[in-house]
Amino acid sequence: MTPPVTPEVAEPPRIDPALWAALEAELDAAVALRHALHRDPRLSGDEGDSRDAVLEAVADVLGEPPETVAGTGAMVRLGPPGVPAVAVRAELDALPVVERTGLEFSATGAAAHVCGHDVHVAALVAVVRALGRAGADRVPAPLLAVFQPREEKAPSGAADVAADPRFGAHRVGAVLGVHVQPELPRGTVSVRGGPVNASSDEIEIEVHGRGGHGGYPHRTRDPVLALAAIVTGVHHIVSRRVDPMAAGVVTVGQMEAGSAPNIVPETATARGTVRALDADRDELLAAVRDVVENTARAYGCEATLTVVPNEPAVVNDEALARTVARALGARRSGDRSDATGLVLDTTFRSCGADDFSHYGDVLPSLMLFVGTTPAGSTPGEGPGLHHPEFSPDDAMVGEVARALLAAVAAAGAALGGTEASTAAVTTGPNP
Structure with missing residues (x-):
């Protein structure tokens, strides 16, 4: 099946500064959630407790009740019904690894979040809460947050979500994903079209x-x-x-x-x-x-x-990648009110694999990568993904959340916007 084509937006959208402020206000709570998920991880197929913790964290900002998906996953929507939504996927599951990070909130059993999924989930929760508190009239586009199970182990949670009629009922126009990446320097967000994971x-x-x-x-x-x-x-x-x-x-x-x-x-x-x-x-x-x-x-x-x-391979939609890259590139300056603080990269790809690829089989999709290697260190020389000592620091929750918010705004603009979103997003030149 050939996915539909996403329209390309020539100019990056401008985001209401109130959304950025709302996001910053949610980061402390998101970090606390990250600690809770990290301390008590769940393996693929057993994510019910993690899902419930996430739903509890967003319960007070939801207008509609959450939907269970793929057994132990959940979907929550913000924004007006009946219009195309931007979906954002975050993975709930941990790996069967004994952690050796030495963190105060380290897991003590035979499972651990050593792939960064706890960071992804906490960042998406921060975005959901920020958009929920800011109000529907400030939402850049209807957002469908997908807290997905079973990324690390078959049967694929992404394949199950993509095939679920309830997912399709949200009229999803684009799907975004994000992954922390120790092969990239800290402060970098990578966006490019074409194959990015094998x-x-x-x-x-x-x-x-x-x-x-x-x-x-x-x-x-x-x-x-x-x-x-x-x-x-x-x-x-x-x-x-x-x-x-x-x-x-x-x-x-x-x-x-x-x-x-x-x-x-x-x-x-x-x-x-x-x-x-x-x-x-x-x-x-x-x-x-x-x-x-x-x-x-x-x-x-x-x-x-x-x-x-x-x-299958993760293949980023070319037009969606260009649109989001423009938005992220325009927000790399720290003196802007809507700055992500991240420097744009358009070259990174790897032979890692991710079941996010199943969304791209049916919809325009885009995987972003946010670097974790600190200044003064060489990317790839420290503990990598799935290593018992891999754990991004807490500030990565904010970096991932800022990248997601900018990407959601850009993808929403590409879908044409909605009556509710025009108060928050325009496609004119950025100041």
Whole structure:
């Protein structure tokens, strides 16, 4: 299905300064919510408690009751009904990781928010509360806040939300997402069109040989040796089977074989992922299969490849990206009343994956990235996403919230605005 086209806005919208003031007034409470979510995380599919905490935090500013979605998620809408809305997604789930951040509000169990989802949720709550308190006549566009479950684990929460008729009933015209990013310097927000996150598919390789005594290798057909050659071979695919101007990644992260050091086993297995940003996803998987099957035969073994499809690539809508980039670029000066304080980047993309891609299959969508690496440090050298020591500082809640508010205003202007929104958004030159 081809998503509808989002109109492009040539000039960035001007936002009522009262909205910025309302947002700043909500940040302390949003940080407190971030601490509560971080201290008591929930894994994919078990986010009900986190959802309820979020709904409690926004209950007093909602005109309409929240809607449950995707089992343990929720949607809340602000602004007039019956007109196109801008949806903003934030993820509720944590990862099955034991945290080592040493934070005062650190999680103590076997789950942790080490991907920044707690920051995303708290920032979106701040935006919802600011818009709710400012009043419907100041809302830049109707906002549909989607607190989504199961980003980290299949079945995809995003796919379920995108397919839900209740989501469609809100006449969503554009979907925004945001992710903190340690590969970017602090104070940077990245917006660009086209592929920005890769597709991701899981693979399992199983090699079958002939077992036997380690002292008589000629009587065996060693699946361990065959698997070692396969692992080396699949990692060469990107350098020799993929256009060097197109990004793709093959990673084998698990290998398992044998029961004793002097026994050649019957089988050996490996698991990994195959990612394609702008490389051809199907061609990449076909090349992996060729290497797996033919290398095994060269060692007198047989091999099977099982592919578990995961997420498609995140592809940002080009027109929406240009519109939002103009708005964010116009607000990078700290002496403006509506300044985000963030410097615009239009180059970043990565081979990380995100189920946000499912929204882009049906609607114009845009993923923003906000940098977390502090001044004086090199992006990528500190703990990264999913690392037990990764945790953005609390000020990131405000940075993400400001980026979201500017993006919502720009996306709303691109959708044409509403009678209620014209009091807050114009498309004339910024002062």
